[in-house]
Amino acid sequence: MFEKSKQEIEENFKKLKQAVKEKYNDLIRIYLGTEIYYTEDIPDKIERNEIHSMAGTRNVLVEFNYGIRTKDLEDAIYNIVTLGKTPIIAHIERYDCLEKNDETILNLIELGAKMQVNAESILKINLFGDNKKVYKKRAKYFLENDLVDIIASDAHNLSTRKPYMKEAYDVILKKYGEEKAKLLFELNAENILRDED
DSSP: OOOOOHHHHHHHHHHHHHHHHHHHTTSOOOOOOOEEEOOTTHHHHHHTTOSOOSTTBSEEEEEOOTTOOHHHHHHHHHHHHTTTOEEEESOGGGOGGGTTOHHHHHHHHHHTOEEEEEGGGGSOOOSSOOTTHHHHHHHHHHHHTTOOSEEEOOOSOSSSSOOOHHHHHHHHHHHHOHHHHHIIIIIHHHHHHHOBO
8 A cells, every 4th residue: 555666665765875875974874675564465576576675685574454363464474484584573562463462473473473563662651642552552561571573663754753762772771671672672683684585
């Protein structure tokens, strides 16, 4: 539903990379990757190399319909893994079928999937009007049960969909310590960049 051609994505990425280089020199490194919204034709597109992996590695970031059934999610992950790819399931806190469902998550991990939670879901619940309380409760549960590989932003802009990475890092650092914070925010992400296709 958010599909752009591979060529258009690559052209936009070149422009972005040039703008970042001009502004920050070599202080910031950026990598090409796309979040894939899973539909039945995604395995075929992956096989035909029509979709960007994360930084040219075997890892693919995949988003699903939030109401997906457990069996359909497991089948989708299996379909991706059989193509030699490692699926990173985007924002696992949004999927109803994973709520307090350690068995399914462990099955997905055993299949080869990695689990990602959004930085915003780590932050404290607002006293008034936080319409994502359920996501935050799920994220907390997943973290407490060591079911998360990566915390990343789901940033779309700097006003309504901010990155919140620093704020989330500080929460994890305070609650779980430096070792876990580095693992979730840095080391696991670095390992993805080294996981060549």
